[in-house]
Amino acid sequence: MTIGTLGDVLPFMVIGRHLQQQGLQVTIATHEHYRDKAVAYGLAFEPIAETDLQQFTAHEHAWHPELGVSVAVDKLLLPMLEPVFELTQRLALGRNILTLAHPHALGARVAQDLHKFPLWTLYPSAWLFQSIFARQAYPRVRISSADAQGRTPVQYRLLDWLADRVMGDAASKPGILIGRKKPLWLRRFARYMFQHVSDQMLAAAVNHLRQRVGLPSIRGVLTNWCHSPQKAVGLFPSWYAKPQADWPQHHLLSGFIEARSSAPLPHDLQAFLTAGDAPVVFTFGSEKMDNQSGFKAAASACRSLGMRAVFISADDADVPAEQTGDIFFVRFAPFDTLFKHASCVVHHGGMGTAAAALRAGIPQLLVPFSYDQPDNAARLRALGVGVTLAPAMFDREHLVEQIQLLLTSAEIKDNCRRYAESIRNDTALDVIAHEISAARFSAPLHKN
Secondary structure, three states: OOOOOHHHHHHHHHHHHHHHHOOEOOEEEEOHHHHHHHHHOOOEEEEOOOOOOHHHHOOOOOOOOOOHHHHHHHHHHHHHHHHHHHHHHHHHOOOOOOEEEOOOOHHHHHHHHHHOOOEEEEEOOOOOOOOOOOOEEEEOOOHHHOOOOOOOOHHHHHHHHHHHHHHOOOOOOOEEEEOOOOOHHHHHHHHHHHHHHHHHHHHHHHHHHHHHOOOOOOOOHHHHHOOOOOOEEEOOOOOOOOOOOOOOOOEEEOOOOOOOOOOOOOHHHHHHHHOOOOOEEEEOOOOOOOOHHHHHHHHHHHHHHOOOEEEEOOOHHHOOOOOOOOEEEEOOOOHHHHHHHOOEEEEOOOHHHHHHHHHHOOOEEEOOOOOOHHHHHHHHHHHOOEEEOOHHHOOHHHHHHHHHHHHHOHHHHHHHHHHHHHOOOOOHHHHHHHHHHHOOOOOOOOEO
16 A cells, blocks of 8 residues: 555565565555556556546646645645545455555554554655654755645744745755754754644644544654554665664664566667766656756756766656757666666655665765655765755756766765675565564465
8 A cells, every 4th residue: 555656656566566476465556647557567456546646746846845745745645545544444354464555645554543454564765764863854844834724823934934044945955954963952853843744734634534433633643653553664774774762663674675677678778878878867756747947957967078868757848859869868767777877867866766776886966855855865975875966056067066076986986886785685575575474463364
C-alpha cells in the first residue's frame, strides 16, 4: 500500500516481485497511474480510488521549496486518507495478510489501529526517522498556509516573516539543517515545530476519521503515530542513517532497494552514449513538470564545459524545438543501466535517484526542493559523495563551478568508489523476505 511519485512506489514493486518469487501472493495497491508498471512487475494490482496523482504533480507549486508540502497534503495525503482506509480494510480483513504500507498512506495506519491486523511501515528515505541526537534537515514550510482550517493567525505570519529574515528566501535555502553540534534546546524546538506544523496540516482529518470509526484522537501524526508499532523498516543502510535511541522502537534497516531493470536502454540512447565521452545526466524527478528553464541553464553549462548531457523529463514541453547533437532528451531511462555510462548526475535529491548514483559510484549535484529532498541532500553531502546547489542558484555559472568540482575532486571520487563497493552485494530484499518469513502471525501467509 503506497502513494506518491515513482520513488515512493517503485521500491514496493521491487519488494513485491521478490516476495512473489519466494512463493508469497502479492498485491500492490497504489495510484491507477502505475497500473502498467505493476503488471510489468507481475503483480496483482488494486487501484486506490478517487484521487488522480496528477492533481498533485500538475499543481504549479508542487515542487515549490516553501509551498510544496502544503500542496502534497491538500492534493495527495488528505484526499487519499479515506480511500486508503477503505481499501486496506477490504483487502486485509478476515484474511491472513501482512500489509506493507508507506508512512504517508495514513489510512492504512487507521485501519491497523481499528482492526489490529499485521502492518509494517516501509520508508524509502530516512527523513521520518527523526532524532534530536543526529543531523536532521526539515523542509521549509510557509506556516501561515499550513492550517487545515484555512486560518492565518498573526503569530503564524510573524513566524514566516522571522524565518525569511533569518534564513532567507526558501529557494535559496530550501531546507532547515539542524546539526548535531546545535544546542539540545534548539534540536528539541525544531522537532516540536515540525510536529506542530504537520499536525496543523493532518491531525484534524486523521482524527475525524478515527472518531468516526470509534478510535481516540492522536497527536504527532508524522513524528510518532505514522510508525507501525509492529515494525518500521528503513529501506536504507545504517551507514546512510545511523540508528538513534529515539527512532521507532521496532525499527529495521534493510539497505537500499535496487530497481534492477532487465530491459536494455532505448537503441537511440545507447547509440548516443557510445558515440562520445560520458555525459552529465540531469533529472528533476519522475513526475516534475515544467523544467524548461532548468534544462536551458543546464544546456548552457554543458556547452561551457564542452560536455555532453542526457536530460530526463516526463513533460514533453521540456524538449526544445531545436536540439544539438551533444544533448539527448528522454522521457524515462532505467537508472541502474544509464548511470554506468554517466560522469555525474544532477538531480533533485530523490532517494531512488540518489541510491542508484551511489550504486554506480558517480558524483551527485543535488538540487533539493522540498519534502525529504533537503534531508537526503544533507546526508549525501555528509558522506562526501556530492555537493548541494539551491534551486535559486541553478544557473550556468553555478552549474559550471559545481560540476567542475565534482569531476576534479579526488576525495569525492574516492568516497563514491568506497560507497559503491559497500552496496555492491547488498542483500536488502533477502533481509526483508527473511524478516517476513521469521515473523509470527495469527496464521501462515498465503503461499502460491
